[in-house]
C-alpha cells in the first residue's frame with residue numbers, strides 16, 4: 750500500500766484511496782484486466798466506486814505512464830501495471846493475454862526511425878494457447 754502510494758506520487762498522480770486500490774489490483778493481477786473486470790473485482794470492497802471512476806483512473810494512469818493500455822483485443826482495452834517493455838500474446842480462443850519477455854530490446858526500442866519520432870512501441874502476438882489449440886484439434890477430428 751505504501752509502495753503503491755509512492756509509485757503513484759513518482760508518476761505525478763495524487764494517491765487517493767480508490768486510485769491506490771486500482772493500481773494495487775493492476776500490479777497484483779498479471780492477467781491484463783479490462784476496466785469492467787477491475788470494477789467488478791473492487792466494487793464489493795469499495796461500494797462507493799463507480800465504473801466512471803475506474804475508467805477515468807485508468808486513463809490517468811496511462812497518461813502518466815504508470816500503466817499500459819493494450820489494444821491487442823479489438824473488442825475491449827486491457828490494462829497492464831507492468832510498464833517495463835515486454836511483448837504480449839493474445840489467445841484468439843479464450844482471450845487470455847500472456848506476457849512474453851524480450852531478451853534483446855536494443856533493436857526494438859527506437860525513439861527515432863528516419864525522420865519519424867516514436868513515442869510508443871507495442872509487440873502483439875496472436876494465436877492459440879495450448880488449451881485452446883488442443884480443443885480446436887479435437888473439434889476438427891470430430892468433424893472429419
Ligand SMILES: [Zn+2]
Pocket residue numbers: 840841842843844845877878879880881882
Ligand atoms: Zn486460449
Ligand SMILES: [Zn+2]
Pocket residue numbers: 781829831835837847848
Ligand atoms: Zn503485460
